Amino acid sequence: MKIHGSKYLTSLCSGLLLIASGAQSALAADVQELFEPCSVCHGKEGASTESNMPIIGGMSAPYLTDAMLAYKEKDWPCHEIEIPSGPDKGKKTDMCTIADDLSEKEIEQISEYLAAKPFVRATQEFDAGLAAKxxxxxxASCKKCHDEGGSLPDDDSGILAGQWMPYIKQSFEDFGSGDRPMPKKMKPKFNKLEDADxxxxIHYYASVK
Ligand code: HEC
Ligand code: HEC
Incomplete structure (x- = not known):
């Protein structure tokens, strides 16, 4: 009886373990599948090699989740984007439509997946004099929330160091026009900037090594 019981327990336990590990790898496979359509633009593991697509791998999960929810709510601008390659090449879409097709649960899963990947900085030309300025x-104005040149994911403020210059430029335009809302305490600092600043x-963030 004793022996029978322990055998039963052993097989029950290994059975549960099998189920648990099976569920985990199924989840991992699901996330990969969820991210597949994103990688057409944002690159493998979010390390975009296209200068007009932001690098998103390695940003923090809270930042990524908030960003996707902001697109879902159309709180952030829904710029028209052309799919650069693959079977849908040339078709138009936008981040609001893309985010709206995902559930909040899926958004959280993708965000966790991306947060575990490295942020691979873009290689791009910059002007050293402008970067120093x-x-x-x-x-003086941004370091408080974007520490170490804007390279720390844990600031939950995106990552600026090594981001593609055209994306930073577009973000500045969206903040400046009011199309993308700014955190309350960023707004007065940002609005004081001259165009030359x-x-x-933009050159400074490209220069951070
Ligand atoms: C057709 C190309 C394309 C596809 C597909 C796409 N994106 Fe984007 N994504 C962009 C572009 C371009 C931007 C920059 C903002 C804009 O232009 O709207 C962006 C912005 C973002 C941002 C904000 C980045 C930041 O620094 O704040 C996140 C997060 C993001 N995308 C996640 C995703 C996820 C997750 C998917 C897949 C479910 C996806 N994107 C699919 C092109 C795309
Ligand atoms: C009080 C904190 C704070 C200050 C100061 C601040 N920021 Fe931010 N910034 C944030 C937060 C938080 C986010 C992410 C949330 C959002 O975009 O709404 C952000 C987002 C950004 C983004 C978009 C990142 C992306 O991936 O899309 C850029 C670009 C940016 N800030 C530039 C600046 C610049 C330039 C300055 C200085 C003039 C500055 N910030 C000052 C908190 C701050």
Whole structure:
């Protein structure tokens, strides 16, 4: 009786373990599948190699989730985007439509997946003189929330260091026009910037090594 019981327990336990590990790898496979259509634009594991598509791998999960929910709610601008390759090449879409097709649960899963990947900085040309000026502007007005050149995911403020310059430029335009809302305490700092400061910042973020 004793022996029978322990055998039963052993097989029950290993059975449960099998189910648990099976569920985990099924989840991992699901997330990969969920991210597949994103990688057409954002690259493998979110490390975009296209200068007009932001790098998103390695940003924090809370930031990514908030971003996707903001697109879902159309709180962030829904710029028209052309699919650059694959079977749907040339078709138009936008981040609001893409986010709206996902459930909140799926958004959280994709965000966790991306947060575990490295942020692979873009290789791009920048002007060293402008970058030096940009560093001063950054340290005076932006560093508090975008520490270490805007390279820390845990600031939950996106990642600026090594992001593609055209994306930073577009974000500045969206903030400036009011199409993308700014955190309350970022707004007064940002609105004080001259156009030349913004240009210098873009070169600075590209220069961070
Ligand atoms: C057709 C190309 C394309 C596809 C597909 C696409 N994106 Fe995007 N995504 C962009 C572009 C371009 C931007 C920059 C903002 C804009 O232009 O609207 C962006 C912005 C983002 C941002 C904000 C980045 C930041 O720094 O705040 C996140 C997060 C994001 N996308 C996640 C995703 C996820 C997750 C998917 C798949 C479910 C996806 N995207 C599919 C092109 C795409
Ligand atoms: C009080 C904190 C704070 C300050 C100061 C601040 N930011 Fe931000 N910033 C944030 C947060 C939080 C986010 C992400 C949430 C959002 O976009 O609504 C963000 C987002 C951004 C983004 C978009 C990142 C992306 O991936 O889309 C850019 C670009 C940016 N900030 C630039 C600046 C610049 C330039 C300055 C200085 C002039 C600055 N910020 C000052 C908190 C701040």
């Amino acid at each position: 940009g560093e001063q502007v950054h340290d 913004k240009e210098a910042l």
